[in-house]
Amino acid sequence: MAATASRSAAGPSLRRSRPRYGESVIKALLLAASLVSVATTVGIVASLVPPTLRFFERIGLWDFLTGTEWSPLFEPPAYGVLPLVTATLTITVIAIAVAVPIGLAAAVYLSEYATPRTRSILKPVLEVLAGIPTVVYGFFALSFLTPLLQDHWPLGEPPEIFNGLSAGLVMGMMIVPTVASLSEDAMASVPQSLRQGAYALGSTKRITALSVVLPAALSGIVAAVVLAISRAVGETMIVAVAAGLRPNLTLNPLEAMQTMTGYIAAAGEGDLPVSSFDYTTIFAVGMLLFLATFAMNFVSIRLVRKYREVYE
Structure with a gap:
């Protein structure tokens, strides 16, 4: 009696009166989602x-x-496979050269300069680019960008009808939202106290953005760039439509070339018997592509962990 009275006087017990089945169901669903990714x-x-x-x-x-x-x-x-690898790397380098500067510039503006109203308008508009089907990008590169480059090419021979330059430029525009959105999220997570400290020391908004916010958000920016690279390496329809289907060992982006994904798409849609040896070439190229993407993701995880900043 006395013990019961003392517990009642001390307040309600912290122990759960009954099991929470809803929480257990949510945990099971989250575990299942994780296992689906691993199983895939x-x-x-x-x-x-x-x-x-x-x-x-x-x-x-x-x-x-x-x-x-x-x-x-x-x-x-x-x-x-070297011609396919060089074509993949050439187009990816062009795409990243376009996407990273534009994406980071857009992220800096949205995070540091834009008003909340402007950000709420521009960011969804920017992310619309990520929802456009990639085959549309491919036909845009083939039917609009390539003729434009051919008509206004300033030096030497103009690009061929199928070329890696048009595919790389359009692919870069396609992955700009990936770089911009993820980088802006990383910069937005930087504590406001860091910015206020920089302003208190006399820094301008530009110096604060470039010397304080960007280094503090470096891990998120690295993750955004690596994700963009992975998407560029794995892109199929743009390179299949705009870059051509000719395996060509060259680093000249003005020539037609075939990437690893372009070959997989072309051979997979052909008349190869499933049991033939030629059909296994699709899987060999696919395995090489899978290992390359896995290696990039592994390196990115190491970089993110190395440069990650934790704020309290």
């Missing part, structure tokens, strides 16, 4: 490995990675 990755690897191993039973890994000719569907066949 495992399923992708499991689907790629057997055909890839069948491919490398006949073609050496070194010959595949260093060969300068790629013509698996013609006689005599050649299985050097």
Whole structure:
């Protein structure tokens, strides 16, 4: 009796009177969502490995990675993936050269200069670009940007009908919202006290944005850039429509070229028998693309952890 009275006097118990089934259901759903992501990755690897191993039973890994000719569907066949890799890297570099400066500039403006009303209008408009189908970007590059470059090219031979430059420029505009939106979110999370401290020391808004806010948000910006690179490497329709389908070992973006994703799309839509050896080339290129993307994501995670700033 006395113990009961003392507990009642002390206030209500902190123990839950009954189990919270709703919370358990939410935890189970979150766990299931995480497991779906892991299972999807495992399923992708499991689907790629057997055909890839069948491919490398006949073609050496070194010959595949260093060969300068790629013509698996013609006689005599050649299985050097280097032309596809160089085309992928060339177009990706052009896209990042366009997306990173424009995206960071847009993020700095939205985070540091725009009023709340302006930000609420411009950011959704900017993100609309991410919702446009990529095949539309591809036809825009082929039917508008390429003729424009050909008519106004200032030096030497103009770009070919299919070329890596148009594909890279349009792809860069496509991934601008990715860089801008994620970078703006990272800069918006920087504590206001850092900005106020910089202003108290006499810094201008420009110096504060470039010397205080950007370094403080570096980890988020790095993650945004790496995500943009991964999307550029994995883009298919823009390069298939605008860059062409000719495996070409060149770093000249004015020429036609075929990327890894472009070959996968073209070969997958062809008349290759599923049980044929030529069909396994799709999986070999896909495995190389998967490993390259995985390596980039791994490096990005290390960079984000290294430069991450934690504020209290």
